[in-house]
Amino acid sequence: MTQTETSSLAPDAEGLARAAEILRGGGLVAFPTETVYGLGADACNDRAVAAIYEAKGRPSFNPLIAHFPSAEAAQAYVQWSDAADMVAAAFWPGPLTLVLPLRAGCGISRLVTAGLETLAVRVPAAPLARDLLERVGGPVAAPSANRSGQISPTRPEHVLAGLSGRIDAVVNAGRCDVGLESTILGLAGRPTLMRPGGIPREALEKALGRRVAERREAEAIAAPGQMASHYAPRAGMRLNAAEWQPGETRLGFGKVDCDLNLSRAGDLTEAAANLFEYLHRLDAEGAEVIAVSPVPHVGLGVAINDRLSRAAAPRD
Known part of the structure; x- marks a missing residue:
């Protein structure tokens, strides 16, 4: 692909105005949400969305999430439901993506849905992200701002390490708060957990007042983040390591002797x-x-x- 100079934009009115201008013009901008940095493009512009796939090296059959500044804005692009109302009222803005039937004639690029008749929609909690989305004035497709299959970015330097020269700009606003992608809940049929994330299944079931089914791995990819090998570092990985072996770098959890500890206190949110x-x-x-x-x-x-488990899965 053609190399471009990637601008670093300040997280202020001037920087967001420039970011919105780039997005409306068909460019690519990485911006922070409360979960991870997303790589944004105009979700109604086929060429812009194709540029996301090219920049990331992302398989074309893996759908993207469309981001909106409000639930009302999202409802113009999907067939809304009572169940969507319940969970949106409980968790939006926030780290929850809903997969709903696509509204006919809404203008969303088919590259966003990967040819499916559903659309994944989210209203991020980060005020800066919603400010940017308001300025754009339309849906922004935004997968994580990293090369496909690699570790998701929680800082602007992570974005630049993988995508510098491949995108137009990054809004530099420091570290993301949550550091884990959104939960994806399918609502095109029975409520189904399509990807676990920042909102646990138990909380979704409480909001809905009913059981949430789990997607089976054998089912076809129907939402973002369902590739078997994903979030992968260059290093090999060994999970559930009760004891360490020679030559390993040790990533711990809880009170263990290790090289780096996700949470010595055993706090899952910190981890x-x-x-x-x-x-x-x-x-x-x-x-x-x-x-x-x-x-x-x-x-x-x-x-x-x-x-x-996806980071440790066999790589193609």
């Missing part, structure tokens, strides 16, 4: 916020094999283990 940054750090330090302590498979631990 989620640190996960991608620590994988980046160990990768940059030249780790050959990263051994990871067991992480409890409850609450946010489900999402953490999902990311770790």
Whole structure:
């Protein structure tokens, strides 16, 4: 692809105005949400969306999330429902993506939906992100701002390490608060957890007043983040390591002797916020094999283990 100079924009009115101008003009801008940095493009512009796939090296069958400044803005592009109302009222703005039937004639690029008849929509909690989306005045497709399959970025320097020269600009606003992508809830049929994330399944079930099904791995990809190998560092990985082996770099959880600890206090929220940054750090330090302590498979631990299992999956 053609190399371009990637601008670093300040997180102020002038920087956001310039970022919105670039997006409306068909360019690519990385911007922070409360979860990770997203790589934004006009979701109604086929060429702009195609540029996301090119910059990331992303498989074309993996759908993208469309970001909006409000639930009302999102409703113009999807067929809304009572269930969507319930969870949006509880968790939007926030780290929750809803997959709903696409509204006919809404103008969303088919590259965003990867040819599906559904659209993944989200209203981010970060005020800066919503400010930018308001300035753009239309949906912004924004997967994580990293090369496809690599570790998701929680800082602007992570974005630049993978995408400098491949995108037009990054809004430099420091570290993201959550550090783990959004939960994806499918609402095109029975409520289905399509990707665990910052909002646990139990909280969704409480808001809906009913059980949320889980997607089976054998099912076709129907939402972002469902590739088997994803979030992968260059190093090999060994999960659920109760003991360390010679030559391994040790990524711990809880009160263990290790090289880097996701949360010595055993706090899953802290571990989620640190996960991608620590994988980046160990990768940059030249780790050959990263051994990871067991992480409890409850609450946010489900999402953490999902990311770790994808990071450790066989690579093509």
